Structures are given as structure tokens and as C-alpha cells.
Amino acid sequence: MQDTPKGSRLHIAIFGRRNAGKSSLINALTNQDIALVSDVPGTTTDPVYKAMEILPIGPVMIIDTAGIDDVGDLGTLRVERTMQVLHKADLAIIVVEPESGVTEYEHSLISAMRKRNLPVVCVLNKTDLYPVDEKQVETWKQALDIAILPISARTGAGIEELKGLIIRNAPDDWEGPPIIGDLINPGDMVVLVVPIDLAAPKGRLILPQVQTIRDLLDNDACAVVVKERELKEVLENMAGPPRMVVTDSQEFMKVSADTPPGVLLTSFSILFARHKGDLETLVAGAKAVDHLKAGDKVLISEGCTHHRQADDIGRVKIPRWLRQTVGDELSFEWTAGSTFPENLQQYKLIVHCGACMLNRREMLYRLAVAREAGVPIVNYGLLIAKVHGILQRALKPFPLAQLILEDK
Amino acid sequence: MQDTPKGSRLHIAIFGRRNAGKSSLINALTNQDIALVSDVPGTTTDPVYKAMEILPIGPVMIIDTAGIDDVGDLGTLRVERTMQVLHKADLAIIVVEPESGVTEYEHSLISAMRKRNLPVVCVLNKTDLYPVDEKQVETWKQALDIAILPISARTGAGIEELKGLIIRNAPDDWEGPPIIGDLINPGDMVVLVVPIDLAAPKGRLILPQVQTIRDLLDNDACAVVVKERELKEVLENMAGPPRMVVTDSQEFMKVSADTPPGVLLTSFSILFARHKGDLETLVAGAKAVDHLKAGDKVLISEGCTHHRQADDIGRVKIPRWLRQTVGDELSFEWTAGSTFPENLQQYKLIVHCGACMLNRREMLYRLAVAREAGVPIVNYGLLIAKVHGILQRALKPFPLAQLILEDK
Structure with a gap:
């Protein structure tokens, strides 16, 4: 049985000072109906990601910030880690406990969250040990300008209400638009072109391919999965044209040639x-x-640290295509994993991977940082379509994007 | 990027006494071209499974028996763990070092391996510290009746030769017959019926479905993936009949009704x-x-410990179908995970899951144990086809199995 992908999990960050009971709260949320699926321990100040199932919320990723809580001085590293979590979380929970109460820490957290439009839920823990002082809680509520839900992680009191709050406060659009479900009709046949190259591990398909098949099934459509070499024959074996052909970007040229002009064609990357x-x-x-010119600096950014292939897309192919397109030398820099530089002004273009290992919120954050710095950002799939002259065709299913492309 | 499934990895068990350098050997095999993909620590006497890539061998599962090596007395638990490893390994490496030499431990290991037809490779480690005593090695070779390769895990001497030995000694058939590749021709279209039920985690397909799609692509065929509800419509939208329809066992009845009689139909479980x-x-x-009768004891055995569904196949559906078929009460027992009882004579039938979490060698071991005990063993998919009266149709692609079915 395969696990729900990281990007399809609501990311919930849990903040609070060391004695506030963050771990007990996670246990309370989890012991009821969930299973701890994986636990990726980091270094002392790294948050820990816990893939879990909370009923009735569904699959979530709990970001346990136990390593970056407010103990001792709030050093630069601690602040940085906190900010990284705020860029990934779809929703935050702040855990307060009666003895320490609300301090500068909670104030600054909530203010940072509000600046980033991150929904936040605040709980007062340990109500089993300390009777709730209504007047005190009222003062905190007003100071923070937020509702405070009294709970006891230990007894489970208030946990169901907290789940309700999570559901009501989670942003409606945290999952983004469907992968393909809104572009097709029930009963449609959609051809997926899946090349089998060295990068495809034995016995598997890569995640975006599996997710697209699943989205087609979830929307009562049919996925016709084929390699690029058999595409032409398969199209001939269908009684009529498919609703759409979706290809791996690296086979765009061949697939575009083999797909009749009247058939919609796009790529996994664009989806x-x-x-x-x-x-x-x-x-x-x-x-x-x-608009790229000789000597311009280009940043190539990947969301994961995968094995490099001999003809690696990010390291070899994209630089080559860009050089060929510009007709001159460019200067390239690379980042991988959760690193994304803040100082982007030096670049003339950012080329980002398909982000299959990032969640939507983190990708939106990176787009926002690029936008603020005034640096254009493109992803692998769109760039490949662009440099091969087939971007216009690939954007036909997306009228708004097409307008932007044609806008002079 | 998804990882190669456990069952598609050559399982290599590494044995040796505590000072023999098992860990260094694993590092030597790994540091060269591989990445440690996952590390599943067990309890002290449990072996540790390390999913790795060793070039040019490919994806392997190293079974590190550090916890069950020969220190102190060889208690029952230690022997039991060793035997469990022997039932899973496709190949074993015994690491000897010059100071302790070859003892009763290595002798008894090799004899147990030979009894089980398990290929074994023997290395003499630490040649960087101790000059190889050719005469001594010759004595050991003759005593164990096996070639002994001198290596140094520390310097890397002999490691490439060891990889060659692993490749030459690995059983040819460790992967078993293809999933579907030998039943089809290049260019064929094969319809896969994939129901989306509660057991399917959001955004994913289950492993056997992904593996079947991949095997079709690897064999230049096309996978038409569809839910059971859209199957009829999709078959009508194809220019001709597909080469075969493969369905999830749980939808066998509906799919059999919707698939024209002339089209081959089987299930993922049977594949x-x-x-x-x-x-x-x-x-x-x-x-x-x-031949089941009232009161007979049936063992239901699952290879993993998955979450139970309300209408769980192993706990609810299969007992219900068997009771309905027999028309009377039966007595059921269950095992899950790597547990498989040795004392099977008490059962009249064993019903095993599809074994997607077991490797072929472990499944063959379970079949052999059942055979020795004289207890018939069936799996979920075949049982479902049987109790629904469609086994004969589902076995049409497999002439030998069909003969056995029809043999009175």
C-alpha cells in the first residue's frame, strides 16, 4: 500500500514553548484515530515532519517544532528555522500553558503568521492541572486578538473542538486546483505518455504520473498509459481521438509530432x-x-536532492538548451532541497523543478519571493516547451495562461 | 521519485561474527556507488533491512544481521532470527576474519544455507591488517567446501570481485516470472480495472497496480487504466478488443459481466x-x-499489518464468502507480518494475501512449509475468483494452471 504524497497532506505546524505540551498535543491528536506513518528526525533545531492521518481531517503532515521552541535566546538560526516552517505550513497551532501564559514569543509568532496570511489556531493546554482563569484568558485573547481554546492534551478535553477549528481555519485552496480533473469530462480517455528512462526506478512510476492517473480515476475518466514509442499506434487503436494527451516534458517534441493537431496536448510539468x-x-x-543576454546569471532550483543522471535535466540539459536559445554563454547557479536564496536580485531568471517534493504553500512562497525581487521564474516543463517552440500548443487547455503568453 | 519496491530487490543477507567487519563490508559495498535509501532498525536481535543501490547489481535489500551474530550462546531466539533471514534472503555473504578464523558458527550457517538451496559467498576480511595465510585459507576452503575471497572492506580491495561473485551466484529466477510481460505482445492494449475505494490512499495507486503498469510499459504495451464503472464505456471506445483485462479481485463479478466473453480476463492477484x-x-x-466441512480450521495470513477497514477483506469478506460457500460455520485464525506458524497441520486451508510486502523467496518458503505440512494454500485473488465461480475464466491465460484446475 502506498502512502499519500507529502504535497497532498495539509501541513499543520505546532508551535509553543518547551513546557507548553506540544508533544502531548500531537499524541492527543494522533492516539485517537491515527497512525504515525513516518518520523523524520532532524538536527536539534530542525523541525520534525510527521506524516499522519487525523480523522475526520484526513492525511496531514504535522510539523513538530520542538527543536526550535523558545528556550534561551532566540538566535538567528532559530528564527530562520521558524520562518522556514511558516513558509511550508498551511495552518499553525500555538500551544500556550497557564503557568507561563502569553509572552513576547507568542506575540511575535502570531504577528509573523498574520504577515504571511497563515491561519493560526491558539490553544490553552493543561486545563486538567490548572483550572481555567477566565479573566486571564480574556486578557490574553484581547492582547493576541485571537480566540483561545482551552484543552487538555492529557485527558483529551477539547481535542475534538480543536479538530473542528483546524477544519474551519484551513485555507480552502490549500490543495490548489485539481491536477487534471477540471479539464476533462467523465468518461473521457486521456493519453499519458510515460517514457521509461534511467531515472525511472525499476518497478515504479514517478509520483506525478501516479497522481495524474489517480486524479483521472477520481474524476471518472480513463488513463491510457503508453511510452512515447508506442503513442502513434495507440492513438490509431482508439475509436476516436482522446480528450487530451499529457506527456513527460522531455518527450515533448516527439509526442507533439505524433499527436494530431486537433488533439489537446500538454505536459505533466504544466499540469x-x-x-x-x-x-x-x-x-x-x-x-x-x-530577453536573456550573454553573461546573465540564471538560478536553477530543485526541491529535492535526487541522484544526478549523466544527462541530468537540471545540471546538463536545461543549461544546454538555454545556451542554444540565447546563442551565447550564461552563468548558472544551483540550489537543491529546502534551500531557496533570499537574495535573488542578482539573477535574470529562475528555473524551478516540478516541485513534486514541495507542498503548494512552499512553492507559492518561492514564487512570491521571486515576484518581490522582480525576477522572472519558470519551471522545467514550461521552459522545455518554450525552448522547443511548443509552448503555445501546450497551453491551449489553459485560456488565461495563453492570454499571458500572447500578451506583447 | 518513487523507490523500487522491496519485492523487486535482490535480498542479500550478511552474516559473520561480531568482529568480522559486517558493517564495514556494507559500507564498502555502499560507499562506492550507492545511497542508503532507508534503514529500518529492529530490536536488538532483529536484522536490519537496508534498501540500497549497488552498481552494477541494481537495487538490493541488504539484510544486516549485526543483531543476531554469534556472540555468547546461540539461544533459541537467535537461531529463530537466523532462520527467518534464511527464508527471505536470495543470497548470503559470510564474512570471516583471520584472527578468529572459521569456527563451528560458519560451518553450521553454511550447512543450513545448503539445506535451503540458498547461494552463499564467503569472504575473508581484513587483508589490510593481516597478510593472507594461503595455507590456512586453503584449509578453511576445504573444510567449508566453498571458495573464500580475500577482501579488505577498509581499503576496498576485492570489493569489485565480490560484486562479480554476487551477480554470478544470485539465482537466475529470484525475480520470478514477469508480472504480465510474457503474456502480451508489443503494442498490445491491456485494460487495468482499478476501483477507488476507501483502502486507496488519497493521490496514490496501490503497489501491484503501479508495478503492472510499469511492466506493460517495459514490454512496449499500453495500459488502459479505468474504474469498474467506466469499463464498459471504455471498451466501446477502443477500436478493437484489448489483449487482456486485469481487474482488482474485489470487482471480479462486475468486470466479468462487462468484459465480452472472447476477451481474456484475469486479476492482479492472479498475476x-x-x-x-x-x-x-x-x-x-x-x-x-x-472439501471444507463445518468446523474446519482456516488460517488467514497477511504479509503486512495494514489498517483494518470496516469491511476488511481478510477479517470480514473472506470469512463471509467461505462460510457461504461451505454453508456452515468454520473456525478462523489470523497471522500478520513476518509471522508464519510452523505448526500448520491443524488447518484445513491457508488463505494468504497477495504478498505485495513479501519478496518471492519468502512467499516460496511459506508455500513450501504448507506443502510439507500437507495443507492446501490459496491466495485472496484465487479464492475470490473461486467462490464467485469465475476461476476458470480467470485462469485462461495460464494453460498449466488451468489443467490443474480441471484435473479431477
Whole structure:
């Protein structure tokens, strides 16, 4: 049985000072109906990600900030880690306990969250040990300008109400638009072109392919999965044209040639650009390729640290295509994993991977940082379509993105 | 990027006494070209499974027996753990070091391995510290009746030769027959019926479905993936009949009704019964259902400990179907995970899950234990087809299994 992907889990960050009972709260949320699926321990100041199932919320990723709580001085590293969590979380819970009460720590956290439009829920823990002082709680509520739910992680009191608060406060759009479900009709046949190259581990498909098949099934459609070499034959074996062809970006050229002009064609990368982020921003980024000049600095950013292939897309192919398009040398820099530089002004273009290992909120954060710095940002799939001259065709299913592309 | 499934990894068990350098050897094999993908620590006497990539061997599962090595007395638990490893390993490496030399421990290990037809490779480690005493090594070779390769895990001397030995000694058939690749021709279209029920985690497909799609692509065929509800419509939208329809066992009845009589139909469970074990043994087990009588004891065995559903297949559905077929009460017992009882004579039938979390060698071991005890064994998919009266149709792609079914 395969696990729900990270990106399809509501990310809930739990903050609070060391004695506030963060771990007990996680246990209280989990012991009821959930299973601890995985536990990725980090270094002392790294948050720990716990993939869990909380009924009736569904699959979540709990970000346990136990390592970065407010003990001793709030050093630079601690602040940085906190900010990284705020960029990934879809919702935050702040745990307060009666003895220490509400301090500067909670105030500054809530203010940072509000600045980032991050929904936050505040609980007062340990009501089993300390009777709730209504007057005191009222003072805190007014100071923080937030409702405070009294709970006891130990007895379970208030935990069901907390789950309700999580559901009501989670942003409606945390999952983003569907991968493909809204572009098709029930009963449609959609052809997925899946090349089997060295990067595909034996016996598996890569995550975006599996997620797209699943989204088609969830929307009562049919996925016709085929390698690029058999595509033409398969299209001939269908009684009519498919609703759409979706291809791995690296086979765009061949697939475009083999797909009749009347059939909609796009790529997994473009579907995920929309699902995980903001297609329009990335299309604007693709157009910026036309303005690159010799010597310009380009940042290539990957969300994970995968094994490099001999002909690695980020390290070899994209630099080569960009050089060929610009017709001159460019200067490249790379980042991988959860690192994303703050100082982006030095770059003329950012090329981001498909972000299959990032959640939507983190991708939106990166897009926002790029936008604030005034640096165009594009992803692998859109860039590949652009440099091969097939972006216009690939954007046909997305009228708004097409308008941006054609806007001079 | 998804990882190669456990069952598609050559399982290599590493044995040796505590000072023999098992960990250094694993590091030597790994530091060269591999990445430690996962590390599942067990209790003190449990072996540790390390999913790794060793070039040019490919994805392997190293079984590190550090916890069950020969220190102190060889208690019952230690022997039991060793035997469990021997039932899972496709190949064993015994690490000897010059100071302790070859003892009763190595002798008894090799003899147990030979009894189980388990290929074994023997290395003499620490050649960087101790010059190889050719005469001594010759004595050991003759005593153990096995070649002994001198290596140094620390310097890397002999490691490439060891990899060659692993490749040459690995059983040819450790992966079993293909999932579906040998039943189809290049260019074929194969319809896969994938119901989306509560057991399917959000955004994912279950492993056997992904593996079947991948095997079709690897064999230049096309996978048409559809839910049971849309199957009829999809079959009408194809220019001709598909080569085969493969369904989740739980939808066998509906899919059989919707698939024209001339089209081959089978299930993922039956494909995996063949790929992971021995289809003929399991077909014989399915026939044994006809001989069950009131009060008979049935063992239901699952290879993993998954979350139970309300209408769980192993706990609820199969007992219900068997009771309905027999028309009387039966007595059920269950095992889950790596537990498989040795004392099987008390059962009249064993019903095993699809074994997606077991490797082929472990499944073959369980089949052998059942055979020795004279107890028929069937798997979920074959049993479901049997009790619904569609086993004959589902076995059409497998002539030998069909003969066994029809043999009175």
C-alpha cells in the first residue's frame, strides 16, 4: 500500500514553548484515530515532519517544532528555522500553558503568521492541572486578538473542538486546483505518455504520473498509459481521438509530432505548475527567456536532492538548451532541497523543478519571493516547451495562461 | 521519485561474527556507488533491512544481521532470527576474519544455507591488517567446501570481485516470472480495472497496480487504466478488443459481466500469485475449498499489518464468502507480518494475501512449509475468483494452471 504524497497532506505546524505540551498535543491528536506513518528526525533545531492521518481531517503532515521552541535566546538560526516552517505550513497551532501564559514569543509568532496570511489556531493546554482563569484568558485573547481554546492534551478535553477549528481555519485552496480533473469530462480517455528512462526506478512510476492517473480515476475518466514509442499506434487503436494527451516534458517534441493537431496536448510539468503553484506567473517567466543576454546569471532550483543522471535535466540539459536559445554563454547557479536564496536580485531568471517534493504553500512562497525581487521564474516543463517552440500548443487547455503568453 | 519496491530487490543477507567487519563490508559495498535509501532498525536481535543501490547489481535489500551474530550462546531466539533471514534472503555473504578464523558458527550457517538451496559467498576480511595465510585459507576452503575471497572492506580491495561473485551466484529466477510481460505482445492494449475505494490512499495507486503498469510499459504495451464503472464505456471506445483485462479481485463479478466473453480476463492477484510464488500450488489450494466441512480450521495470513477497514477483506469478506460457500460455520485464525506458524497441520486451508510486502523467496518458503505440512494454500485473488465461480475464466491465460484446475 502506498502512502499519500507529502504535497497532498495539509501541513499543520505546532508551535509553543518547551513546557507548553506540544508533544502531548500531537499524541492527543494522533492516539485517537491515527497512525504515525513516518518520523523524520532532524538536527536539534530542525523541525520534525510527521506524516499522519487525523480523522475526520484526513492525511496531514504535522510539523513538530520542538527543536526550535523558545528556550534561551532566540538566535538567528532559530528564527530562520521558524520562518522556514511558516513558509511550508498551511495552518499553525500555538500551544500556550497557564503557568507561563502569553509572552513576547507568542506575540511575535502570531504577528509573523498574520504577515504571511497563515491561519493560526491558539490553544490553552493543561486545563486538567490548572483550572481555567477566565479573566486571564480574556486578557490574553484581547492582547493576541485571537480566540483561545482551552484543552487538555492529557485527558483529551477539547481535542475534538480543536479538530473542528483546524477544519474551519484551513485555507480552502490549500490543495490548489485539481491536477487534471477540471479539464476533462467523465468518461473521457486521456493519453499519458510515460517514457521509461534511467531515472525511472525499476518497478515504479514517478509520483506525478501516479497522481495524474489517480486524479483521472477520481474524476471518472480513463488513463491510457503508453511510452512515447508506442503513442502513434495507440492513438490509431482508439475509436476516436482522446480528450487530451499529457506527456513527460522531455518527450515533448516527439509526442507533439505524433499527436494530431486537433488533439489537446500538454505536459505533466504544466499540469503540476498549475496544481502546485501559479501557472500564469510561470508562463510570464517562460517569456523572459527571450530577453536573456550573454553573461546573465540564471538560478536553477530543485526541491529535492535526487541522484544526478549523466544527462541530468537540471545540471546538463536545461543549461544546454538555454545556451542554444540565447546563442551565447550564461552563468548558472544551483540550489537543491529546502534551500531557496533570499537574495535573488542578482539573477535574470529562475528555473524551478516540478516541485513534486514541495507542498503548494512552499512553492507559492518561492514564487512570491521571486515576484518581490522582480525576477522572472519558470519551471522545467514550461521552459522545455518554450525552448522547443511548443509552448503555445501546450497551453491551449489553459485560456488565461495563453492570454499571458500572447500578451506583447 | 518513487523507490523500487522491496519485492523487486535482490535480498542479500550478511552474516559473520561480531568482529568480522559486517558493517564495514556494507559500507564498502555502499560507499562506492550507492545511497542508503532507508534503514529500518529492529530490536536488538532483529536484522536490519537496508534498501540500497549497488552498481552494477541494481537495487538490493541488504539484510544486516549485526543483531543476531554469534556472540555468547546461540539461544533459541537467535537461531529463530537466523532462520527467518534464511527464508527471505536470495543470497548470503559470510564474512570471516583471520584472527578468529572459521569456527563451528560458519560451518553450521553454511550447512543450513545448503539445506535451503540458498547461494552463499564467503569472504575473508581484513587483508589490510593481516597478510593472507594461503595455507590456512586453503584449509578453511576445504573444510567449508566453498571458495573464500580475500577482501579488505577498509581499503576496498576485492570489493569489485565480490560484486562479480554476487551477480554470478544470485539465482537466475529470484525475480520470478514477469508480472504480465510474457503474456502480451508489443503494442498490445491491456485494460487495468482499478476501483477507488476507501483502502486507496488519497493521490496514490496501490503497489501491484503501479508495478503492472510499469511492466506493460517495459514490454512496449499500453495500459488502459479505468474504474469498474467506466469499463464498459471504455471498451466501446477502443477500436478493437484489448489483449487482456486485469481487474482488482474485489470487482471480479462486475468486470466479468462487462468484459465480452472472447476477451481474456484475469486479476492482479492472479498475476502476482504467479510472479511472487507458484500459481499451480495456489490453484490446487483453491480447489480444496470444495472439501471444507463445518468446523474446519482456516488460517488467514497477511504479509503486512495494514489498517483494518470496516469491511476488511481478510477479517470480514473472506470469512463471509467461505462460510457461504461451505454453508456452515468454520473456525478462523489470523497471522500478520513476518509471522508464519510452523505448526500448520491443524488447518484445513491457508488463505494468504497477495504478498505485495513479501519478496518471492519468502512467499516460496511459506508455500513450501504448507506443502510439507500437507495443507492446501490459496491466495485472496484465487479464492475470490473461486467462490464467485469465475476461476476458470480467470485462469485462461495460464494453460498449466488451468489443467490443474480441471484435473479431477
